[in-house]
Amino acid sequence: REISTVDTAIIVMGFNAVKEMGLSLSVFDTFKNIGSIDSFDVNKYWEHSVACGVAARHMAKEFKLPEPGEVFVAGLLHDIGKIMVPDEILHKPGKLTEEEFTIMKSHVILGQKHLCETEGISPLTVKIAAEHHERMDGTGYPCGLKGHEISTHGRMAAIVDVYDAITADRCYHKGMTPTMAIKRLLEWSDHHLDRSLVNQFIRCIGIYPVGSLV
Numbered sequence: 001r002e003i004s005t006v007d008t009a010i011i012v013m014g015f016n017a018v019k020e021m022g023l024s025l026s027v028f029d030t031f032k033n034i035g036s037i038d039s040f041d042v043n044k045y046w047e048h049s050v051a052c053g054v055a056a057r058h059m060a061k062e063f064k065l066p067e068p069g070e071v072f073v074a075g076l077l078h079d080i081g082k083i084m085v086p087d088e089i090l091h092k093p094g095k096l097t098e099e100e101f102t103i104m105k106s107h108v109i110l111g112q113k114h115l116c117e118t119e120g121i122s123p124l125t126v127k128i129a130a131e132h133h134e135r136m137d138g139t140g141y142p143c144g145l146k147g148h149e150i151s152t153h154g155r156m157a158a159i160v161d162v163y164d165a166i167t168a169d170r171c172y173h174k175g176m177t178p179t180m181a182i183k184r185l186l187e188w189s190d191h192h193l194d195r196s197l198v199n200q201f202i203r204c205i206g207i208y209p210v211g212s213l214v
Contacts, residue, residue, distance in 0.1 A: 055160040074128035081111025130156040
């Protein structure tokens, strides 16, 4: 398909972010590829991924973890495998069938493979893409990792991914308010999400997150 002006602006934003942080510009090839996939909603992808990248980078800086710039890029690319999921599944307004959900879950393995084959992508970016759907109680996918078998970055990515997913308007649900989303994160702590990191995330975004009415 033709890349729209908005698509181009979003891709350039990704390029500038990579360039400003001094990371490998070969990563830009991945950004350009996203914009060239037929029927893939570039805007929706980037709305979610930029939000995840910014939040993950902020958490990494707060925790004084190394390479917050790489964490940002990992947030941008964590869902890259969705470019290979059929649009009718990706944007289905109703509940997915078991078969469709299996295909949807494949985006993690597909994304991991794509990133591994892309020059200039860091191991950290690959790890975050591979682990952002793993859960503390082992019920996540693709590997069913449990507790601290999931890396700190993977556990962080799970939190920012869930938070943005439940606060955003999607074809299959209306986004929650930030206050309600925080309540859900706390309810899902321990069995799905790392409670200590959820508490840190809440402190990072502040008592009144973006979108709150005060």
